[in-house]
Amino acid sequence: MSCSSCKPQVGPEEEGKEEFPGPTTNACKLCTPLGACLAYKGIAGTIPFLHGSQGCATYIRRYLISHFREPMDIAASNFAEHSAVFGGREVLHTGIENVSRQYKPELIGIATTCLSETIGENMPQLLHEYKNRTDVSHDAALVHVSTPSFKGTHVDGYHKAVRSIVESLAEAGPENVAGPVALMPGFVSAEDLRHLRELFAAYELPLTMVPDYSETMDGGSWAAYERIPVGGTTVEAVKALGSARAAIECGHILATTSKTAGAHLADKFSVPLHRIGLPIGLRETDRLCEVMGSIASRETPAAVEAARGRLIDAMVDGHKYVFNQRAVVYGDEDMVIGLTSFLCEIGVTPVLCASGGRSRHFAAELRKLVPELPESTIIREGADFSTIGTEAEALNPDLLIGNSKGYSLARRLKIPLIRCGFPIHDRMGGHRILHVGYRGALALYDTIVNAILERKQDTSSIGYAYL
Amino acid sequence: MSDLSTTPPEGYDSEGYPIPTATQPDSEAMRAEMLKIYPQKTRRKREKQLLTNNPETPPEIGANTRTIPGIITQRGCTYAGCRGVVIGPIHDILHITHGPVGCSYYSWLTRRNLARPKPDQPINFLQYCMTTDMQEEDIVFGGEKKLAAAIREAYAMFKPKAIAVYSTCPVGLIGDDVHAVCRQAKAELGINIFGFSCEGYKGVSQSAGHHIANNGVFKHMVGLNDEPDKEKFRINVLGEYNIGGDAWEIDTVLKKCGIHVTATLSGDISYEQITKCHTADLNVVLCHRSINYMAEMMETKFGVPWIKANFTGAEQTSKSLRKIGKYFDDKQLIDRIEEVIAQEMAALKPVQEEMRKRLQGKTAAMFVGGSRAHHYQHLFKDVGMLTVAAGYEFAHRDDYEGRKVLPTIKIDADSRNIEEIEVEADPKRFVPRKTPEQLEALKAGGFNFKDYDGMMVEMKKSTLVIDDISHHEMEKLIELYKPDIICSGIKDKFVIEKLGVPCKQLHSYDYGGPYTAYTGAANFYKELDRMINTKVWKLITPSWKKPADPTIAMGKGIDSPTNKTIREVVAGMAKAWKPQKSAPASSAEG
Ligand code: SF4
Numbered sequence A: 001m002s003c004s005s006c007k008p009q010v011g012p013e014e015e016g017k018e019e020f021p022g023p024t025t026n027a028c029k030l031c032t033p034l035g036a037c038l039a040y041k042g043i044a045g046t047i048p049f050l051h052g053s054q055g056c057a058t059y060i061r062r063y064l065i066s067h068f069r070e071p072m073d074i075a076a077s078n079f080a081e082h083s084a085v086f087g088g089r090e091v092l093h094t095g096i097e098n099v100s101r102q103y104k105p106e107l108i109g110i111a112t113t114c115l116s117e118t119i120g121e122n123m124p125q126l127l128h129e130y131k132n133r134t135d136v137s138h139d140a141a142l143v144h145v146s147t148p149s150f151k152g153t154h155v156d157g158y159h160k161a162v163r164s165i166v167e168s169l170a171e172a173g174p175e176n177v178a179g180p181v182a183l184m185p186g187f188v189s190a191e192d193l194r195h196l197r198e199l200f201a202a203y204e205l206p207l208t209m210v211p212d213y214s215e216t217m218d219g220g221s222w223a224a225y226e227r228i229p230v231g232g233t234t235v236e237a238v239k240a241l242g243s244a245r246a247a248i249e250c251g252h253i254l255a256t257t258s259k260t261a262g263a264h265l266a267d268k269f270s271v272p273l274h275r276i277g278l279p280i281g282l283r284e285t286d287r288l289c290e291v292m293g294s295i296a297s298r299e300t301p302a303a304v305e306a307a308r309g310r311l312i313d314a315m316v317d318g319h320k321y322v323f324n325q326r327a328v329v330y331g332d333e334d335m336v337i338g339l340t341s342f343l344c345e346i347g348v349t350p351v352l353c354a355s356g357g358r359s360r361h362f363a364a365e366l367r368k369l370v371p372e373l374p375e376s377t378i379i380r381e382g383a384d385f386s387t388i389g390t391e392a393e394a395l396n397p398d399l400l401i402g403n404s405k406g407y408s409l410a411r412r413l414k415i416p417l418i419r420c421g422f423p424i425h426d427r428m429g430g431h432r433i434l435h436v437g438y439r440g441a442l443a444l445y446d447t448i449v450n451a452i453l454e455r456k457q458d459t460s461s462i463g464y465a466y467l
Numbered sequence B: 001m002s003d004l005s006t007t008p009p010e011g012y013d014s015e016g017y018p019i020p021t022a023t024q025p026d027s028e029a030m031r032a033e034m035l036k037i038y039p040q041k042t043r044r045k046r047e048k049q050l051l052t053n054n055p056e057t058p059p060e061i062g063a064n065t066r067t068i069p070g071i072i073t074q075r076g077c078t079y080a081g082c083r084g085v086v087i088g089p090i091h092d093i094l095h096i097t098h099g100p101v102g103c104s105y106y107s108w109l110t111r112r113n114l115a116r117p118k119p120d121q122p123i124n125f126l127q128y129c130m131t132t133d134m135q136e137e138d139i140v141f142g143g144e145k146k147l148a149a150a151i152r153e154a155y156a157m158f159k160p161k162a163i164a165v166y167s168t169c170p171v172g173l174i175g176d177d178v179h180a181v182c183r184q185a186k187a188e189l190g191i192n193i194f195g196f197s198c199e200g201y202k203g204v205s206q207s208a209g210h211h212i213a214n215n216g217v218f219k220h221m222v223g224l225n226d227e228p229d230k231e232k233f234r235i236n237v238l239g240e241y242n243i244g245g246d247a248w249e250i251d252t253v254l255k256k257c258g259i260h261v262t263a264t265l266s267g268d269i270s271y272e273q274i275t276k277c278h279t280a281d282l283n284v285v286l287c288h289r290s291i292n293y294m295a296e297m298m299e300t301k302f303g304v305p306w307i308k309a310n311f312t313g314a315e316q317t318s319k320s321l322r323k324i325g326k327y328f329d330d331k332q333l334i335d336r337i338e339e340v341i342a343q344e345m346a347a348l349k350p351v352q353e354e355m356r357k358r359l360q361g362k363t364a365a366m367f368v369g370g371s372r373a374h375h376y377q378h379l380f381k382d383v384g385m386l387t388v389a390a391g392y393e394f395a396h397r398d399d400y401e402g403r404k405v406l407p408t409i410k411i412d413a414d415s416r417n418i419e420e421i422e423v424e425a426d427p428k429r430f431v432p433r434k435t436p437e438q439l440e441a442l443k444a445g446g447f448n449f450k451d452y453d454g455m456m457v458e459m460k461k462s463t464l465v466i467d468d469i470s471h472h473e474m475e476k477l478i479e480l481y482k483p484d485i486i487c488s489g490i491k492d493k494f495v496i497e498k499l500g501v502p503c504k505q506l507h508s509y510d511y512g513g514p515y516t517a518y519t520g521a522a523n524f525y526k527e528l529d530r531m532i533n534t535k536v537w538k539l540i541t542p543s544w545k546k547p548a549d550p551t552i553a554m555g556k557g558i559d560s561p562t563n564k565t566i567r568e569v570v571a572g573m574a575k576a577w578k579p580q581k582s583a584p585a586s587s588a589e590g
């Protein structure tokens, strides 16, 4: 997130030459408002709304839909040339009004696009003016977040929207009430969110997850038209977060920034904040369990212990297959950190860890959190698939781990691609991949081992049937 | 044609289509029902875009008007129409999107426009998605230098024959002179480099981008190579983007007939092919909306006449082939075409017949594109299905009502944004393809050039026509019409399927295709059968929620006439019964 603000100002040409020469070829990141829209989908009764051209909304919808295979509505203020030149006040107001009437949302989650950011729309002012209008509907709460894509990635947009939601809604509660734990889970799958809920239930900890799109983005079939698919954390629940007994925020890179939802709860309402990584793999899940245990003041529940036991047992059983396999891992920074940590635990050597994010903390965090990562491992931030491809070709890896965008590389290198993260649009159930918790680690483990076995069988001239 | 002049077999119409057994619902009532919840201002606009059809005198439709802010639309942006649709499929030039990362990322192979690796060109550039990935400093200080560096670097990496640059919304605002950067780079690198000012906000939909793309392709590529292909009967297929391999299917059939394709714009096409496409004898326009500009400009400048054709649907394919044959007026070619049609139809007929049995009586609705909502109706007709409602996402009035309305179309602020380039006959290269006498003879024989009559004249009376359909209207349509299948795009697909109606994506074809010509038609019929007749729709309601099965409840004697009537009534009630009907669905407004 601190892409340009935390380094000395350099001319674009100089920077281009120094660090990011040439075009970005096959980017390993998506645009900022996409993340914001997904975060908004995790609040019940919410319609995401882009202030800008309709094209961004359409593109973002089609992308999220191809991953989730679920309806995904995003409204837009639909700039025309006129609004681009003279400002989008009118179209914003008309848009909000139309969305309010049509969908009767509880919340309209507004995010800006590059267009409205470029013309420097004063969103607080425009929304203030809307609220003062007497001729419009005021039923929905309005939350907005500034998400220019020329600053940051989809992950940044996601976290910023989470922060905005909490910042605009959370209120101070009555004293001495220990409300639910606030969990900011990070950019994870619908299945991950469901599993996190289960884990908290095992600890008997009441939970408010911001966001929770496990149902809105992975729901059942409808008996009748659902204008806004059911599910999500309610506005009421977010409001009550002022009295959360604790807050947990997942993401080591996220933790390097100060303006987060968790930090807001800590600063404004003195909610104790625990910052951990995405709970991927053994150690990072251990850390989550420690935190849950300490908040709940209880021992680890038997079921959770058992899940951990099964993971260890599997790691023992499969060790011989995965040991010393060489992997290239790519994707969102925090996802890559979690996966890398896990790969090291199971004896796979990550030879290249890459992300399109540019937090400037990626390498340092990786080294710090995964001390056993070999020194020779290449770490790239701000990477695109052109860089990843060139590096990977030289490294001769056995495995590729990341989203669907690595497919053509995997095909070129003739190695398996273990699909993780976002976006996954060449398989069913990308949004149901479980990454987190012991169970997630076990599922990943089985997938990795089986991919290795399958490749071994496929490339064998004998064709072993019994492995 | 010849074999159709006799009385059609029972159950078939005079054109050879099986007569659908489903009946057209009362669309006036449906229309009123759909419109009634809109507040006055929105209703006034939607009334013009939601019509009941009259094929004799198609009513005027309010197409190509800006979607109201806050109304969720299927439409995309100008950039999507330009880079994504029309130019994106050219596989051996590099495409660089000048803008922040998202716009380019989202147009990265998402359309399923296929290209095969070529023997002389091992790299297929379509797999590369390049962007200047503008950062804040580029927005503040301008992105021209970054763009120039990106072009240089891209050239160094791939040594392409040409590079196309596309501007996205922020670029237009910060005032980068993309065209100047391209001119400079062209001079410096010695390859063809050109830019497109296709900022997303410029038009009301992707349609504006098609126009901008047509202009650019015409200005910067067409006519650079005057060496015609050696083959006889050279045509260009315009407005065919090879989604799911459609263009290949058309190529195969044309080749069998002895017709040579100089260029397909722009499915699986090379730069080289575009540069010489003006040397063809005829332009055959498939998607009228996205490419009619090109056809017109090529005719004015180089004298290549154009006709409208359609290779979607078996009957339509035959018709189109015959039309091309007639144009060339060559006995051998015409005979060959008839042979091919006979061969292909002999192979297709059994499949068609089998699928007709499984599909006749079913109904369909389709809302897509600027041509497919029209063309695909023919595939449904092939198997006796009835189209109950149709509409385009981004078409103009002429695509609905026919080109005859062109002079009466009002130019609004959005359309004025798009450059109309002045084209004149090329003093040296304008070659009329037919003598005036030949033209006269063709016309006398009922042959029409530039003859798109639009969707409405070919649709049954009282079909609903819905332009730029909204969510609310889609929901109502499903409720009121209960079509057996809806064709749309990915943005509606999952809403429709959640409501228990199968949805076929007609932009990207889901994972499927090709659906053109004869083999494609067979593919499509089978796909329809798979989607409509799958068991999954019957599994939605769990056993503990199902009303008692009337057939079981009534026991023996079930087929007695009285019981049959009772059974139908009960079954009708069961069908209408919905578990836990949620909040009243009549509060939507626009
Ligand atoms: S303009 Fe910005 S917000 Fe819109 S698609 Fe492009 S990168 Fe994303």
Ligand code: SF4
Pocket: A053, A054, A055, A056, A057, A059, A113, A114, A115, B077, B078, B079, B080, B102, B103, B167, B168, B169, B170, B198, B199, B200, B201
């Ligand atoms: S920014 Fe403009 S060009 Fe890019 S996707 Fe959005 S509308 Fe289209």
